[in-house]
Amino acid sequence: MRATSGVSSASFQRTSNWKSQMGSSAAARRLVACLLNISEARSRDTVEKVARAAACKQYGRWREGTTVLNIFSDRGYNRSVITIAASLDHIGDPAAVAGEAVLSACEEAFRLIDMRGHTGVHPCLGAVDLVPLYPLGGDVRLEECGTEARALATRLTELIPGTSAFYFGSADVPLHRGLAQRRKEMDWFRKTTDVSCIQPDVGGKPDSRYGLTGVGASPYVMNCNVTINTEDLSIGRKVATALRGSTPGGLPGVQVLALPHEGAVEIACNVESVQGDPPAEHWPSFSVGGAMFYHVPATMISDHIAKLAGKHGVGMVGTVVVGFTPRECRGLAEHAISQGIGEYWRQQHSVRM
Template identity: 65%
Template sequence: MKRMSCSAIGRRLVACLLNISEARRRDLVETVARSAITDKHGRKREGVTVLNIFNDFDYNRSVITIVASIDLIREAVLSACEHACSLINMSAHEGIHPCMGAVDLVPLYPLGKEVGLEDCGKEAQALATALTERVAGTSAFLFGWADSPQHRGLAQRRKVVGWFRKTFDMSTIQPDVGPQPIRRFGITGVGASPYVMNCNVTIDTQDLALGRGVAAAIRETSPDGIPGVQVLALHHEGAVEIACNVESIQGGSPSLTNGEEPWPSFTIGGQNFCHAPASLITARVAEMAGLHGVAIKGTALVGFTPNECRSLAEEALSKGIGEYWKELHRVHM
């Protein structure tokens, strides 16, 4: 059978950076990932790839990057969610990172030229409904373009359901889809938005208060914050990690100073978007931490930039590679 060209494949692509509340059992995480690329009979799903699996032991959280056309993404992600819910019990979960669900986050990001945010929003709504129907006891809240017509962002919706609290009462949470949440599954955030990267910068201190000050300084809502950056400071591997969600913003680069590099850009449905580069976030964190005599230990980009994600997905799908994360591992060994 003749394979499609990358240009033909790329027009309707959607990425899901599936966040599950488990990282310490690698075999379990890989089982969830494989369920996205195989059907219930164990046969390979054509047109679906898992680009990357990121595990964090301290956080006890994994991010699985699933890419397919918008016509195929729902079944692939649902299969992964079903397996995760059957294998992860939130009653026994321990980890530093905030979380509320066995499947904690299901964001859909348009990568293709012919896929818009509205398309992904409708697909996310359908996915949330299907999950609560297939796995009895699961429930979801919606964000972004799935949260119609408000289009409230993920951070805002997380605050409403109490995601940032250390402890929470399931009986007080009002889901958008499904029944009252139960401890076994928790509640899942399902939504759609322009691509969101995860960029984590580690600073060489165990002083969490200092880390929170650094995080506050670069947060989007601060006077000199970085547009699109939502951030937490968390203890991590004997240091403090400045964990950033880097949201894509509409338009071109903000005003640049001191020789800053232009922000990487991409297009969704004819509209231009861009995102803060990891180099800028690292530099700002280094600057703020340096005011207290603290150095940075390193920067980790969880997954890919939007352009990298699309390019790698086109390569993986054109070659029919479902377990692409293994190819990446071999390349980086």
């Protein structure tokens, strides 16, 4: 599903929906989210089985304090993002609860997805390609999520022989290297990498069936994909380079790939949260462990890409936010968990690709 122009209205509609659902009496919760990236989108049954594994315990019982908020699948990329959220503030550690849900989802994904037959445009190394844990509340610390990410990777590689992982962010102790740097080191961007030649941080030699998984923790990373009306990938790459936060004049915290997509070019953006006070009032902000973070608004990303593409005589087709903004994710998680809705994603058809 691609919006015809501007930022997808689904994102803004969701914001008003969860505000009305939550009301003013919702109690604050300690919340953790995982935007689980798996290398499968063409089998809807497989993707939904992985999502259900996160929400359900054995014998089909719902996992207390856990919800699957969204599934976002792209057939061309053959990649899905499953948004899992967890809270167990009345007992103890929300990160540990998130770890149990994510571990179950990873087990199911490794059981069902075989990388030896995988095809798709998007770079990837593993059947479970990325396991990022994000704190959603001001009183959940990055260190907690980093510790749980390391424990999760260890348990996963012990549980399923042949699986292996590399750490990033707060799980990468003591260096705390970011995801983009770690992916470069693992040759993730080439997609043709022989994983058996890679030395993982945890687990044995990567098996070609399972590939290699990135496991880590960081402040929330939003995904924003913008389609421009051209098949010329060189134009997309020029736009991506100018947009990156590492480029003078680029947008802070924005990491970008230009990829061929359904007869056009998609500017796929990872929008990292940046520590500090927002540069303007309209920039969204939130607190993690007492520290303030902000991220670039999706509308600003759209506007920048429209201008950059326009310099090459190319128009913009549309923008889609994959999943949710940090505020949306927290609000929906509070609502779904308080209502005991394990498969909240079934109510979110408007945001599925």
